[in-house]
Amino acid sequence: xxxxxxxxxxxxxxxxxxxxxxxxxxxxxxxxxxxxxxxxxxxxxxxxxxxxxxxxxxxxxxxxxxxxxxxxxxxxxxxxxxxxxxxxxxxxxxxxxxxxxxxxxxxxxxxxxxxxxxxxxxxxxx
Numbered sequence: 001x002x003x004x005x006x007x008x009x010x011x012x013x014x015x016x017x018x019x020x021x022x023x024x025x026x027x028x029x030x031x032x033x034x035x036x037x038x039x040x041x042x043x044x045x046x047x048x049x050x051x052x053x054x055x056x057x058x059x060x061x062x063x064x065x066x067x068x069x070x071x072x073x074x075x076x077x078x079x080x081x082x083x084x085x086x087x088x089x090x091x092x093x094x095x096x097x098x099x100x101x102x103x104x105x106x107x108x109x110x111x112x113x114x115x116x117x118x119x120x121x122x123x124x125x126x
Contacts, residue, residue, distance in 0.1 A: 001035070001066050003098040008079060008088035011059040012045055019059055022084055026063065029074045039101050064093065064101055092118045113122030 010022060019042070026084060027037045044061035052058065079088045 001069055002064050003038075003093045003095055004072075004086060004090050005063070005093045006063040006065070006075070006090040008061050008063070009048070009052065009060070009086040010061070011084050011086055012055055012057040013061065014084050016083065022082065023061060025078055025082075029078050030065050030067055030071060032072065033067065033071045033074060035065055035071050038064040038066060038098060039065075041082075041125060048086075058086050064096065064098060081102075 006026075009027070010019060014022075023042075027040065030037050039062075041062040043062060046060050047057050048055065057092055075090070075106060079085045
């Protein structure tokens with residue numbers, strides 16, 4: 001398996017609810033083909049560097065995942081024929097970058113799981 005980074009841009013006029021539908025389709029393709037989604041970041045609605053299909057803005061997403069090269073063909077079909085997707089690009093990423101992301105994710109989960117320290121007693125007023 002290889003590690004990949006994918007950036008995809010969705011049409012700016014689609015409702016917020018449909019953003020999750022598209023991202024779920026992408027992650028479902030990876031999961032169905034025994035890949036692993038490591039991190040999915042929603043960068044929000046941003047201005048594009050140039051006009052793409054008559055749009056100057058779009059919803060940007062960054063996805064890190066681990067998969068076999070054959071999954072890329074399925075992802076290509078899923079994204080290419082979806083009218084809500086303006087652009088996408090997938091590149092191979094070094095293993096070190098993915099391991100750093102996994103450690104960061106584990107640290108965030110540990111911080112959430114650990115209970116907050118009890119508040120210290122306030123000094124008595126004189």
